[in-house]
Amino acid sequence: MPELPEVETVKAGIAPVMQGHVIAQAEVNRPNLRWPFPERMVDRLTGKRVLGLRRRSKYILVDLDSAETLLIHLGMSGRMLVSGHTVGEFHHPHPVPAKHDHVVFHMDDGARITFNDARRFGAMDLMETAHQEDHWLIRDLGPEPLGNAFNETYLIERLKGRNTPIKSALLDQRIVSGLGNIYVCEVLFRAGIHPARKAGRISAARVASLVPLIRDVLSEAIAAGGSSLRDYRQSDGELGYFQHVFQVYDREGKPCVTHGCNKTITRIVQSGRSSFFCPQCQR
DNA sequence: CGTAGGTCCTGCGTGC
DNA sequence: TGCACGCAGGACCTAC
Numbered sequence: 001m002p003e004l005p006e007v008e009t010v011k012a013g014i015a016p017v018m019q020g021h022v023i024a025q026a027e028v029n030r031p032n033l034r035w036p037f038p039e040r041m042v043d044r045l046t047g048k049r050v051l052g053l054r055r056r057s058k059y060i061l062v063d064l065d066s067a068e069t070l071l072i073h074l075g076m077s078g079r080m081l082v083s084g085h086t087v088g089e090f091h092h093p094h095p096v097p098a099k100h101d102h103v104v105f106h107m108d109d110g111a112r113i114t115f116n117d118a119r120r121f122g123a124m125d126l127m128e129t130a131h132q133e134d135h136w137l138i139r140d141l142g143p144e145p146l147g148n149a150f151n152e153t154y155l156i157e158r159l160k161g162r163n164t165p166i167k168s169a170l171l172d173q174r175i176v177s178g179l180g181n182i183y184v185c186e187v188l189f190r191a192g193i194h195p196a197r198k199a200g201r202i203s204a205a206r207v208a209s210l211v212p213l214i215r216d217v218l219s220e221a222i223a224a225g226g227s228s229l230r231d232y233r234q235s236d237g238e239l240g241y242f243q244h245v246f247q248v249y250d251r252e253g254k255p256c257v258t259h260g261c262n263k264t265i266t267r268i269v270q271s272g273r274s275s276f277f278c279p280q281c282q283r
Numbered sequence: 284c285g286t287a288g289g290t291c292c293t294g295c296g297t298g299c
Numbered sequence: 300t301g302c303a304c305g306c307a308g309g310a311c312c313t314a315c
Contacts, residue, residue, distance in 0.1 A: 003308060034291070034311090058309080076309055077293075100293080119292045121309055164286065173310075180308055249308090271287060274306085 002074040004145065004178030005218055007058045009225030010080050017085050017111040018050045018062065027104040033117060034075065038126040044068060045105070045126075057141050057177035061132065069129040071137065075121030081114040141177040145214050150176055152208040159199040159207055166202060167195035167270050170210075179214065182249045185276045186217050189248045194282045195275040196268065248276040256281060 002010065026045035031037060038044070048064040055061070062070040074080075083094045084107075094112060103115040103124065115122070127135050142158075143149035158175050159166075169175055170184045179187070188195050190213045193206060247257050252267040256278040263280040 006308075034309090073309085075292095076307070117292095118294065119307090119309095121292070162285085168286085171310090182308055272289080273309095 002058060002076075002078065003180035003183050003221075004055075004058060005183070005221035005225055007060060007074065007178075008055055008222050010074065011053050011055045011060050012225075014060075014080050014082060014113050015053045017082055017107060017113060018105070019052055020050065021111070022047065022049045022108040023105050024108045025106040027106060029102050029104075033102060033120045034073075034123045035125070037124060041124070041126065045070065056138060057144070057173060058180075059137065063129055067129050068126050069132050071123070071125045071127060071132075071135065072115070073123040073137070075117060075119060075123065077119040078115065078117040078122035081112075081116060083112045083114070085109075085111040140174050142173060142175045143177065145176050145178050145218055150211065150214075152211050155211055156204050156207050159202065162199040164199055165196045165270055166193055166199045167275050169199040170214075171273075176214070178218070181273055182246065183214075183217050183221065185249045186247060187213050188275075189277060189282060190217065192282055194279075195270060195277050197283075248278065251276060 023045050024047075026042050028037060028042050044066065045064070048066045048068075051063040051065055053060060053062050058073060060072040060074075062072065064070065072078075081095060083092045085092055095114070098114075098116060100116045100118045100120075101114050102117055102120070105113040105115075107113070115124075123137070125135070125137070132138060143154065155176070159169055162169055164172075167184055167188065170179050170187065171181065185195070187210060191206065191210050193202060193210075248265050251265040253264050255261075256263050256265060258278065258281050261278065261280050263278055265276050266279050268275050268277075
């Protein structure tokens with residue numbers, strides 16, 4: 001589920017109930033997710049005030065008044081359930097504890113943030129806020145796709161001479177950080193580039209065209225997430241899911257949306273992951 | 284060095 | 300209804 005827009009949406013959803021509040025109790029129900037939790041995690045979280053939340057790539061960073069920062073990665077199936085707070089007229093009751101509720105933050109005002117992750121590809125770690133850039137999971141990340149450091153010149157330079165398929169290159173978080181399988185498929189469709197095309201053999205002009213398209217796709221997805229987030233009436237508090245209309249992702253065998261194109265969307269597997277594309281529109 | 288493939292986990296949909 | 304299989308939005312690690 002979580003690529004950059006979903007992580008941004010989750011961050012925006014949990015920020016109001018965390019920021020400025022004290023974690024009255026950190027409940028940690030297992031010793032690890034993808035990796036072991038940090039030493040004394042419960043003690044290092046309990047009683048700490050949350051100064052603010054940030055996002056770097058697909059990581060949520062929670063700054064604490066202990067000069068430490070909590071790093072959260074949602075993996076494939078990680079989700080955050082917010083409860084015990086009131087939005088407008090609606091009060092979210094606490095849910096029945098569920099399978100895979102691995103970590104629960106009990107806030108000082110009664111709100112809860114429950115981290116549920118069936119597949120446990122997610123992660124949490126604690127680090128000194130001052131040295132966050134040196135953290136091994138953050139260190140080698142490429143620029144934020146919505147930031148100024150990610151631009152046409154940069155991308156052309158980074159893809160120059162690369163023999164890897166453009167699909168794989170855009171999934172490489174060291175080149176640009178935050179894209180995942182869905183949005184790479186969508187971006188390549190908009191750009192009219194075949195996912196198997198070698199990154200280094202795409203003209204500079206076409207590579208340059210990817211930059212604004214990446215920004216567009218991510219911005220639209222964030223906007224869609226934000227709008228669904230505002231509507232809590234039918235929500236049980238679960239954040240990060242929103243219905244987004246995909247043009248190619250998960251549309252194998254369905255008609256291409258391009259006007260006048262009568263081809264159907266094809267699925268291929270590239271380094272173990274599905275790529276969806278239109279064989280007519282993407283070359 | 285760059286690149287492809289295996290791997291960690293659980294759950295769900297599909298076909299028999 | 301049960302069961303086997305393929306697949307899932309991530310990304311590290313190893314082998315070539």
